[in-house]
Amino acid sequence: MKRTAAHWLTVAVFVGPFLALLAVFQYWPVFAMLRDSLYDFQLLDPTRRSFVGLENYFYVLTDPDRLQAFAVTFSFAAGVVVCVVPVAFLLATYLNGRLPARALIRTIVFLPVVTSAVVIATMWTFLLEPNNGLVNSVFGAFGLPRLEFLTSKTQALPSIVLMMLWQQTGFATVLYLSGLQSIPHDLDDAASVDGASAWQRLRHVTLPLMARTTVLVVVMMTVFSLQAFAPPLVMTGGGPEGTSNFLAFDIYTLAFSLQQPGVASAVSVMFMLIVLAISLLQMRVLRAKFVY
Amino acid sequence: MTRLKLLQWIGGGVVLVAIIAFFLMPYVWIVASSFKQQSAIFADMRPLSWRTFIPSQPTVENIVNLFRLRGVGRALVNSAVVSICQVAGTLVLCTLAAYGLTRIRFRGANIVFALVLMTFLLPLESLMVPLYITVSGLRLQDTLVGVFIPWVASPFGLFLLRGAFEELPRELDEAARIDGAGHFRIFWSIVLPNVRTALATLSLVTFLFSWNAFLWPLVVLSSPRNAVIQIAVAQSVAPGQLPNWGETFAGVTVATVPLIILFLFLQRFFVRGIAMTGVKG
Numbered sequence: 099m100k101r102t103a104a105h106w107l108t109v110a111v112f113v114g115p116f117l118a119l120l121a122v123f124q125y126w127p128v129f130a131m132l133r134d135s136l137y138d139f140q141l142l143d144p145t146r147r148s149f150v151g152l153e154n155y156f157y158v159l160t161d162p163d164r165l166q167a168f169a170v171t172f173s174f175a176a177g178v179v180v181c182v183v184p185v186a187f188l189l190a191t192y193l194n195g196r197l198p199a200r201a202l203i204r205t206i207v208f209l210p211v212v213t214s215a216v217v218i219a220t221m222w223t224f225l226l227e228p229n230n231g232l233v234n235s236v237f238g239a240f241g242l243p244r245l246e247f248l249t250s251k252t253q254a255l256p257s258i259v260l261m262m263l264w265q266q267t268g269f270a271t272v273l274y275l276s277g278l279q280s281i282p283h284d285l286d287d288a289a290s291v292d293g294a295s296a297w298q299r300l301r302h303v304t305l306p307l308m309a310r311t312t313v314l315v316v317v318m319m320t321v322f323s324l325q326a327f328a329p330p331l332v333m334t335g336g337g338p339e340g341t342s343n344f345l346a347f348d349i350y351t352l353a354f355s356l357q358q359p360g361v362a363s364a365v366s367v368m369f370m371l372i373v374l375a376i377s378l379l380q381m382r383v384l385r386a387k388f389v390y
Numbered sequence: 391m392t393r394l395k396l397l398q399w400i401g402g403g404v405v406l407v408a409i410i411a412f413f414l415m416p417y418v419w420i421v422a423s424s425f426k427q428q429s430a431i432f433a434d435m436r437p438l439s440w441r442t443f444i445p446s447q448p449t450v451e452n453i454v455n456l457f458r459l460r461g462v463g464r465a466l467v468n469s470a471v472v473s474i475c476q477v478a479g480t481l482v483l484c485t486l487a488a489y490g491l492t493r494i495r496f497r498g499a500n501i502v503f504a505l506v507l508m509t510f511l512l513p514l515e516s517l518m519v520p521l522y523i524t525v526s527g528l529r530l531q532d533t534l535v536g537v538f539i540p541w542v543a544s545p546f547g548l549f550l551l552r553g554a555f556e557e558l559p560r561e562l563d564e565a566a567r568i569d570g571a572g573h574f575r576i577f578w579s580i581v582l583p584n585v586r587t588a589l590a591t592l593s594l595v596t597f598l599f600s601w602n603a604f605l606w607p608l609v610v611l612s613s614p615r616n617a618v619i620q621i622a623v624a625q626s627v628a629p630g631q632l633p634n635w636g637e638t639f640a641g642v643t644v645a646t647v648p649l650i651i652l653f654l655f656l657q658r659f660f661v662r663g664i665a666m667t668g669v670k671g
Contacts, residue, residue, distance in 0.1 A: 112487060112494060115486065117505075119542060120505075120545075123524065123540035123543065124512065124543075126520075128517065130523060131519065131520040134519070206409075208653075208661065209417065212649050212653045213646055214620055214623075214645065215602065215604060217623060220623055220641075221420050223627055225416055232435070272661055327605045331624065332624050346515035349515065349519065359519050366517070366519060370512065370513060370517075
């Protein structure tokens with residue numbers, strides 16, 4: 099076997115460019131982020147810096163604004179999961195049945211998935227506008243009270259959760275639909291023969307069979323929500339009083355408006371570790387066998 | 391029994407209409423209002439009627455202003471350039487790497503793939519600061535190249551193509567090798583023509599993500615002439631300003647319609663590709 103320079107040259111031509119760019123734009127930034135989180139410096143001149151050890155981390159863990167950003171982001175993710183998962187599950191079982199215009203509905207439900215986060219945030223800023231927005235108009239038509247939505251301290255976050263429900267249900271539904279299409283029909287049929295009602299079959303046959311898909315959907319929705327950036331930037335500016343200050347937006351403002359990239363890096367490191375932990379947890383759970 | 395059937399039928403209809411209304415109404419309202427004067431938008435809001443969703447005196451003034459005064463044409467061109475370059479770059483790098491990892495035997499191939507998979511899970515949101523410093527160091531800040539170059543080595547693309555390449559029987563390239571074809575020849579005339587579906591899926595998903603990307607372009611671009619369409623849309627609603635509703639809606643429409651048309655025609659690839667972004671790991 100001649101495993102010569104020519105062989106390795108071929109390997110380098112095929113795999114080299116990809117790895118080179120990956121190294122520059124993924125591995126190096128991760129390393130730089132870990133390093134930068136230990137320094138105090140400004141983006142205008144990143145070479146002038148002073149080593150501060152873990153001070154940035156101590157600051158993040160004690161500053162009420164930073165802690166609020168973590169709390170807000172996690173409550174948001176929890177809210178999105180709690181709303182999207184049941185809706186998507188029911189919608190998927192509904193769309194999986196015999197239905198007129200099924201393809202049309204699938205298309206409509208999926209439209210928000212191909213619409214950009216900025217466009218959606220912009221649309222919903224106006225949909226939720228207190229005086230002339232569509233949502234308050236619809237509420238009015240049904241005799242419901244008008245709400246303040248984004249300008250209220252207590253309603254801003256739930257409003258963004260509502261928007262995420264609209265935005266992400268299509269994606270979660272597609273995941274559930276592909277899960278539903280892969281489960282065997284005989285269990286459902288057997289339950290039907292035994293006289294189980296449609297609701298009982300859904301609750302005791304379909305739902306347990308969808309456990310894997312549910313794990314996937316929960317993780318995807320959590321990760322998507324944790325990464326949300328456009329809603330605070332476009333809709334609320336993180337307010338009122340920091341009640342919609344998501345982590346991604348906090349990192350952005352810390353680094354680029356407040357010129358504290360060291361602190362922003364410390365938040366980024368913690369954020370990255372959290373997202374990685376969730377993703378790895380997903381892998382472990384999905385590899386485990388589900389026994390019924 | 392027939393009454394129960396009828397009730398079920400009506401119930402089903404109500405659910406159907408509610409689902410369609412919930413997901414479609416925002417689009418209809420935005421698109422319709424982008425053809426209205428600001429005063430007409432407000433006047434049509436209460437009470438709610440068909441006028442809310444269909445312009446009674448349509449005007450294209452908003453869209454004309456968008457292109458004449460707000461430079462949206464330029465932003466659309468910038469977005470198209472960035473997205474097309476990103477698709478092209480991703481296709482080149484990922485097909486080469488996927489071929490290298492599936493068709494050339496070399497020591498360390500598994501380690502390489504594991505290294506790539508690890509970056510799959512890294513959220514961009516955590517990397518924006520160091521990535522900005524890196525891209526600035528390469529003097530690519532505020533350039534369109536800087537917008538797409540960090541993403542062309544796409545772990546998702548490699549993952550998707552590796553799967554497709556693996557499914558292709560190796561007998562095909564062995565036959566070609568006996569005929570004297572080298573790696574580049576096999577890559578170009580045997581493997582690539584046989585994975586067209588995967589290439590189409592990857593192209594569409596990459597185009598979608600590139601066109602819709604917001605955070606990274608916002609970080610890396612600063613001058614207005616380089617703004618991509620998502621930035622142009624976001625700037626029309628910056629909190630604390632009094633926005634022009636009609637123009638903003640027209641911007642939203644212009645930014646979204648190209649993708650929706652693409653999606654309606656190529657839905658199959660989109661749904662497949664986007665569902666695949668979820669099955670990593």
